[in-house]
Amino acid sequence: MAGTVSLWRREAVFLTTMLATETASVGITTLFKVATSKGLKIYPFIGYSYLLASLLLLPSLFFTNRSRSLPPLSITILSKIGLLGFLGSMYLITGCIGIEYSNPTLASAISNIVPALTFILAIIFRMEKVTFKERSSVAKLMGTILSLIGALVVVLYHGPRVFVASSPSYLTSRQLFPPLLSSSNSDWLIGGAILTIQCIFVSISFILQAHIMSEYPAAFTVSILYTICVSFVTIAIGLVVEMNSPSVWIICFDITLISIVTLAIITSVSYVIHSWTVRHKGPLYLAIFKPLSILIAVVMGSIFLNDSLYLGCLIGGFLITLGFYAVMWGKANEDKKLLSFSDKDFAPLLLNSKNDQV
Template structure:
C-alpha cells in the first residue's frame, strides 16, 4: 500500500514541483541572456535542435526495448500539430518574457489550469458534476488562482526588498524596472496567448500518448518539428548572420540548459505525467511557479519584490491547494468499493449445510 502511494501520488507530485522549479529557472536564465542581446528566435531553434540531436537514438532504442504500435501517419500528423502549437507558444512566450519578466510569465501561467479544465470538459476528457464537492473545489480553486494572478499583475504595492546593482547582472535596476513598465502590456498580451495554447498542447499530447505510449520517441519527433518550424520563422525574421553566432556566454548556457533540462527532461516528465495522471493534474502545478519566479527574480535579475507579489502568491497557493484537494477527492471517489459477498456467491456453503442436515436426520452423525 505504501509503495503504491509512493509511485502513484508522492513521486508524481515531487516530479511536477521539481519541473516547475526548473521551468522558472530556465526562464530566468533566458531573461538574463536576452538582456545581453540574444534573439528569442535563435534561442528556440538552437535549444530544440540540441534536444533533438541528443534524443536521436531514442526511436531505435524504444523499438528494441519493447513492443510498440506502428508509428502511423495519423500519429505523425498529430505530432506535427503538437509541434506547430509548441513552436507558436514558445516563440510567443519567449517574446513576452523578453518584453516583461519571468515573474509576469509565471503569474499569467495560472490561466493554464482554468483553460485546461475548460478544454478538457469540451473534449469530454474531464467529468463535470456541479453538485460534486470535488468539482466545486476545482472550480473554486481555479478562480482563486486566477484572482491571485490578477493581483500580481495589476497591483504592485510598496517595495519590500530592493537589491543592490551588483546582483542585477551588471544592469541598473531602475532601468530594468522602467523597461518592464514600458513593455508590460505587450509582454502580458503575448504571454496570455502562450498560456492559452499550452492547454491545447496538453490535450493533443494526451491523445498522442493513447495511440503511441512512448515518451522519448514522441519527444524526439516533437523537438525535431519545433526546431524545423522555428528555423523557418527565424530565417525570415533574423536576417543578420551575426545574430546566429553564439559565444561562450550566458546565451550558450541558456541554450544548453533549455535543451537538456527543458526540451528533454521537462518534456519527458510532462508527457509521462499526462499519460499517467491527465491534463488537469499537470496544469494544476502552474500556480507554484509564481512564488518560485519572485524568489529567483529578486535573487538573480535584481527585480524589486513588491507587496502585491507576496499577496498574489499567497492567494495563488490557496487556490492551488484547493484544486489539489478536489482532484484527490475525485480520485478517491473513483476507486471501486468492494461489496459484501451474497448467498449467490457461496453455493458451496449452502450445499454443505444441506448435506449436514440430511446426515443429521439419517442419524449418521
C-alpha cells in the same frame, strides 16, 4: 528501522530531484532574461536548444518500446505531432516575449493558471463534466475562478513594492544587468497579456497531447518528434521574422551559448525525471511543486536581475496558488473514484508536463 531509513532516503531523492527541476526551469528563464541583454534572440534560442534536446533524447529510442507492440506511426499521428510541435513553438515564443517585457516572477505566477484553463477547454471539448452535486467539481470550478482572478490581479495591479532588491556593488560597477532588464508598468501589462496567451497555447497542447498519447502511447518517440518539430517550426518562423538580420543566427561563445545548451539539457533531463516521478509517485506529486516556482523566481530575480517584488504579484500569486491546489485536489478525488470503479490504467488529463514548457 532499516526499512524506514530506506523509505526516507527514497522520499528525499524524489523531493530533491523535483526541487532541482523547478529551480532549473526558473533558472533558464532568468538566464534567458540576462542573455537577451547580450543580443540573444528568441528564435535561435528556442530553435537551437530544441534541436540539441532532440539529439540528447535520441538514444532513448534504443532502450524503450522494445517490449511493447505499438500501432503504426501513420501520417495522421505524425500530422497531429506536427500540430503539437507548432503549438509548442507558439507557446515557447510567446513565453519568451512575455518574459522580455516582464520578468521570470510574473511568468512563474501566471503559469499556474494552466490547470484552470485546461479544465475550461476540457469542458468545451466535452472531456470533463461539471456537476454541483460533487465536491470535486465544485473545487475545480472554484479553483478555476480563483486562478483567473489571481491572474488578473497580477497583471492589472502592480501595487507598492513589498521587497526592494539592491544590487551588489560589483554587479553595479560592471553593469552586468543594464536598465534594459527593468520593466515599466506598460511593459508589465503587455508581458502579462502575452504570458496569458502562452498559457492558453499550453492548455490546448495538453488536450492534444492527451489525445495523441491515447492513440500512440510511446512517450519518448512522441517527445523526440515533438522537439524536432518545435525546432524546425521556430527556425522557419525566425528566418522570416529576422530576414534582415542574419547575424542573429551566429552564436558566440558566451552566455548566449550557455543559455542554449542549458535549455537543451534541462528539456531532455526534465522529461526523464518527470517520467520517472510520475511512474513512482503519480502526476499529482509533480503538480504540487509547481507553485514553488514563484518563490524560486522571486529569489533568483532579486539576486541576478535586481527585480523587486510587488504587492500585486504577491496577492495574485497567492490566489493563483490556492486555485491551482483546488483544481488539482478536485481532479485527484475524481481520479480516486474512477480507479475504484475500474482496474484499467487511468491517465489524468491535467498532467503537469515540462517536456513541453521551456
